[in-house]
Amino acid sequence: MPSRGRPPRRRDDAFTALEDFVDLKLGHSNKDGIEVVDVEGEIDVYTAPRLRELLIELVNKKNYQLVVNMEKVEFLDSTGLGVLVGGLKRVRAHDGSLDLVCTQERILKIFRITGLTKVFGIYESVDQAIAARKAEK
């Protein structure tokens, strides 16, 4: 009887990514009084509304110090940037902050192109972001 398992896949097949589809995973936890949002996957016109909803929910629950960990983000477009800027706008209305953790050049590039490196605090680790925020207090 033939195997019903998937045939071996070549890593150079770009469509492998379609089958391994993880569009966007979101999580959050509190660390030293700062809400850390963990984002994994792709932030684009399809998935960005979910991140927007989470940020709004956190702000509505009076979390005004946010760190968005983007180390597992595979793709970010201008729609995602808009959501992050919107989140920053909301927390700043409460004298809060929204910092980013990102070391991936492919993601950092879009921040540079748009000039948003001047708007967001961008750190290499969550601990570094939290320490920097604490130091400002």
Next chain:
Amino acid sequence: MATVEVTFPPLPAHVRTARLVATAVARRSGMDESLLDEVRLAVGEACSRAVEAHRRHCPSRPIRVALCDDGERFEVVVTDAAPADADVEPGTGDSASAESPAGRNGTASGAAAVAAPGGGAPLQLPAGVGLAVITGLADDVRISPAPDGTSVAMSWKRRSAIA
């Protein structure tokens, strides 16, 4: 003649599909690996913009993506069928669907994309950020009227052609 043509209905979920196809075709065409991320992001931006325009004005009509490799350049043309006054930017503000008169003549500038550096209000991405990103990524960008809408053509020189 296009190497590959794709048409897809104006659904946000299909923007990812278009990105993957563009990246796959670029890779098969022998594009330098360092340019694949640029192709992926630029095509995503162009398709997102087209999807938003179609969803507002002609949701039953498909969006067309043509990918062409002439040996020296890799070109992607995203063509929409939305009316000329329907140019939009896909949700770059705090609302889900910020509408904007984004640069139809290809004058978007990456340097002008952020209105409030340094943290002052207002903090909202201005119109045309998607096009500005495309302009910042591709070697050449042309935005021109198509028979029923607009076409965004972006191309990259091969690395060997640059050297």
